[in-house]
Amino acid sequence: xxxLVIAEHDNTTLKVATLNAVAxxxxxxxxxxxxxxxxxxxxxxxxxxxxxxVAKVICADHAVYEHQLAENIGLLVAEVGADYDNVxxxxxxxxxxxxxxxxALLDVAQISxxxxxxxxxxxxRPIYAxxxxxxVQSSDPKKVITVRTTAFDAAPAEGGSAxxxxxxxxxxxxxxxxxxxxxxxSDRPExxxxxxxxxxxxxxxxxxxxxxxxxxxxxLNAAIGASRAAVDAGFVPNDYQxxxxxxxxxxxxxxxxxxxxxxxxxxxxKDSKVIVAINKDEDAPIFQVADYGLVADLFEALPELExxx
Amino acid sequence: MKALVAVKxxxxxxxxxxxxxxxxxxxxxxxxxxxxxxCEIAVEEAxxxxxxxxxxxxxxxxxxxxxCQEQIRTALALGADRGIHVEVEGRPEPLxxxxxxxxxxxxxxxxxxxxxxxSIDGDNNQxxxxxGALTGMGQGTFASEIKVxxxxxxxxxxxxxxxxxxxxxxxxxxxxxxxxxEPRYASLPNIxxxxxxxxxxxxxxxxxxxVQPHVTQIGxxxxxxxxxxxxxxxxxxxxxxxxxxxxxI
Ligand SMILES: Cc1cc2nc3c(=O)[nH]c(=O)nc-3n(C[C@H](O)[C@H](O)[C@H](O)COP(=O)(O)OP(=O)(O)OC[C@H]3O[C@@H](n4cnc5c(N)ncnc54)[C@H](O)[C@@H]3O)c2cc1C
Numbered sequence: 001x002x003x004l005v006i007a008e009h010d011n012t013t014l015k016v017a018t019l020n021a022v023a024x025x026x027x028x029x030x031x032x033x034x035x036x037x038x039x040x041x042x043x044x045x046x047x048x049x050x051x052x053x054v055a056k057v058i059c060a061d062h063a064v065y066e067h068q069l070a071e072n073i074g075l076l077v078a079e080v081g082a083d084y085d086n087v088x089x090x091x092x093x094x095x096x097x098x099x100x101x102x103x104a105l106l107d108v109a110q111i112s113x114x115x116x117x118x119x120x121x122x123x124x125r126p127i128y129a130x131x132x133x134x135x136v137q138s139s140d141p142k143k144v145i146t147v148r149t150t151a152f153d154a155a156p157a158e159g160g161s162a163x164x165x166x167x168x169x170x171x172x173x174x175x176x177x178x179x180x181x182x183x184x185x186s187d188r189p190e191x192x193x194x195x196x197x198x199x200x201x202x203x204x205x206x207x208x209x210x211x212x213x214x215x216x217x218x219x220l221n222a223a224i225g226a227s228r229a230a231v232d233a234g235f236v237p238n239d240y241q242x243x244x245x246x247x248x249x250x251x252x253x254x255x256x257x258x259x260x261x262x263x264x265x266x267x268x269x270k271d272s273k274v275i276v277a278i279n280k281d282e283d284a285p286i287f288q289v290a291d292y293g294l295v296a297d298l299f300e301a302l303p304e305l306e307x308x309x
Numbered sequence: 310m311k312a313l314v315a316v317k318x319x320x321x322x323x324x325x326x327x328x329x330x331x332x333x334x335x336x337x338x339x340x341x342x343x344x345x346x347x348c349e350i351a352v353e354e355a356x357x358x359x360x361x362x363x364x365x366x367x368x369x370x371x372x373x374x375x376x377c378q379e380q381i382r383t384a385l386a387l388g389a390d391r392g393i394h395v396e397v398e399g400r401p402e403p404l405x406x407x408x409x410x411x412x413x414x415x416x417x418x419x420x421x422x423x424x425x426x427x428s429i430d431g432d433n434n435q436x437x438x439x440x441g442a443l444t445g446m447g448q449g450t451f452a453s454e455i456k457v458x459x460x461x462x463x464x465x466x467x468x469x470x471x472x473x474x475x476x477x478x479x480x481x482x483x484x485x486x487x488x489x490x491e492p493r494y495a496s497l498p499n500i501x502x503x504x505x506x507x508x509x510x511x512x513x514x515x516x517x518x519x520v521q522p523h524v525t526q527i528g529x530x531x532x533x534x535x536x537x538x539x540x541x542x543x544x545x546x547x548x549x550x551x552x553x554x555x556x557x558i
Contacts, residue, residue: 069475070438071447093468097450100403100438109404109523112433122527127431128326132335135528175447175478179463183470192469196557220558228487238453238467238488245347245427245487247469253557263325270535274555276547282540291538291555294547304544309558 001030001120004058004081006073006089006099009036009044011066014051016193017090019154022051024147025088026155027117031055034162035080037073039066045164052160060167067181068094071173074101079169081106084142091146091248092192099146108140115151129244129267149192150250150271184237191240194223196253199242199269200235201227203258203279203298207235212302213257219309225249225269227259243268258298261286278302310457310479312355312364313419315410316348316384318377319430326430328529335529344380347425349387350485353492354455355423356388363457364421366390370413372397372406378508385503386495392508393417397520403431405513405520407439412516414444419480421462426451426484437484447477453488 003025008015018034025032032053036045037060045059058080064072077098081087087102089095091113103110114123115133122137123145191197198213198220210224217224225247226240242249244267254272259265261277261284269275270289277290280297287293294301320326321341329336344352358364369384371377372395381392395409414422427434441448449455449464453472456463457479466473467486477483495503513520541547551558 067473067475070450071441074438074442093451093466096434097438097448100435101442101448103435104404104407104439104442107404109402110433110435110439111524112435126532127529128320128335129429129432130532131326132328132529133532134526135530137525137527138523139525140523173445173447175445175481176449177476179474179476181470181474182472232488237471238486239469239471244429244432253551253555264322270532274551274557275535275538276551287538287540289535289538291535292547292550293538293540294544295540296544301544305548308544308548 002084003028003030003032003086003088004084005032005034006077006087007034007036007044007048008090008092008094009038009041011038011041012043014044014047016154017092017149018048019051019157020149020152021088021090021147022054022155023152024114024117025086026053028086028120030085033058035060035077037065037076039063049162049164050158050160052156054160054162057162057164058167059164060169062170064170064172067178068098069176069178070098070101071176072171073098074105075171075173076169077102078105080167086143086145088145088147090149095146099144103144106142106144108142108144109138110144110146111136111138112146113148114145115148129263130270131263148248150248184239188217189221189223191223191225191247192249195251196220196222197225197249197251198222198255198257199225199227199259200230200257201259202229202233204230204235210236215306216302216309219306227265256286257302259286260284261289310364310420311366311368311417312358312421312423313368313370313414313417314351314355314384314389315424315436316352316369316371316380317345317428318342318371318373318380319345319428322346322429328531332528332530344383345425345428347427347485349492350489351423351425352384352387352389353490354485357490358457359388368393368417368419370395370410372401372409374398381508382503383495385506386500387493391506394508394510395516396510396512401520402522402524403433403435404439404523405518406436407443408518409513409516410440411443412518421479422482424482424484426486437482441482446480446482448482448484449475449477450484451486452483453486455483
């Protein structure tokens, strides 16, 4: 059995999400190759070659893949993936964008967001905002799968020495163009790989008040997240959103501040190891999942917490 | 310009769905159903484009059992002009839905196809992208802003690092994210008017599409329960617990 893992990368470095996908591929078993598609993506391919257990890295280095346009990447992955039993990618915004195109081109189902591998054709995945876990069996000859990164501990990044093979296939569907990107630069850890996250909700009242979380985040080396309500209100950018339809996180410590604990928010954080909730409403549903609940006004509690750390 | 919007009937987003105790399926008895919130955003966007004079006609399509005509009527009440119901029993998979939509698109030739990015039941996040691959159309997924320009649609997309803007040639596929718009409520007169708008029913056979499943659900279970936590009295007790009991800071 052969599995192709599609790398998540920024052309120079390999994202941790790739290692989570490799871990899922390892759970399936058999040979693992990694496809790195990008432009000037040699350094990312070299990083992928160091992942232990990987037989081969296929590097498709061309301008048409620079911005990961789903139309082009989809065609490439469908072509390269045709030789494999399984095609896996992390369930990131990027993976979610191109993988269903791959599945449709190969005329197979996609199994989204797997949580575990039960056997070569059977997987667990969350449905209904994670309130139900479904066990699903695929009857397709080939499986196209996206992997929930929080469900698989990252495979080691170093120690392997896979061969790197260039792929010269150039797919330009010619229907989409990259125009621009607004990517916030931050010195903080990424939300999806941070070991501590502190998130603010509507209770923060405005964007300026998020500075109350920043001081604490600095001390804990934490990422900052938010509820949908805080994003919708414009307190923080969209990429802060944790939840069913935002980012799925599972840090060692998740601190929810001024967040009520709607089903959709819980869906994104309830697998965190330790959950702390700070909310002035003692009946807020967030307390039902919190290991440590503090009923308090956040405007008093946060400065105290920062001082106590 | 013609817009086609896909709408799905799903459990209302306020309902906490549970697995049946025998583990065979989810318990949807007497549960409130509604239009998938992302599909509602899709309808709203099409209606705004029509109000702006960009779109001339909006066709709302739903694939599912006869009950999903209710959600087509909701779309019609929000401003869609006519509906198409593709009648399929059970729970068609995203790939089957995409194939059926492709067949409808072949009949309707829309310039813009707007779908929700995911439905809140299966949480698959697949149909729009699959439809893109099957039709060869480009896609602007997870849209938080769209602008129709000459022969193309500019889509601001919500991605992991922030926002990305792409230009997709028409005909194009857009899938909606939460920030694209805030859907209106249907007024009573519009709900009444919607009852008279045309609604056509088609079958997979008429569209020559097989809806053969590729995946079987062999069981469901509740997610792991979290052990009950405690309330702490104050910040210093919280810090003490995190340091000495949970050992996470
Ligand atoms: C299709 C769909 C998808 C969604 N996806 C997501 C998602 O991915 N992520 C997500 O988060 N939500 C999502 N939602 C929204 C979700 O349903 C809730 O509306 C949202 O999570 C609420 O955010 P909140 O807890 O910040 O706000 P609220 O529910 O308004 O809660 C604010 C909380 O702050 C507390 N508070 C106020 N002032 C203070 C104070 N001074 N001190 C302490 N506490 C205070 C209040 O007691 C309250 O509990 C989605 C909804 C839909 C329909």
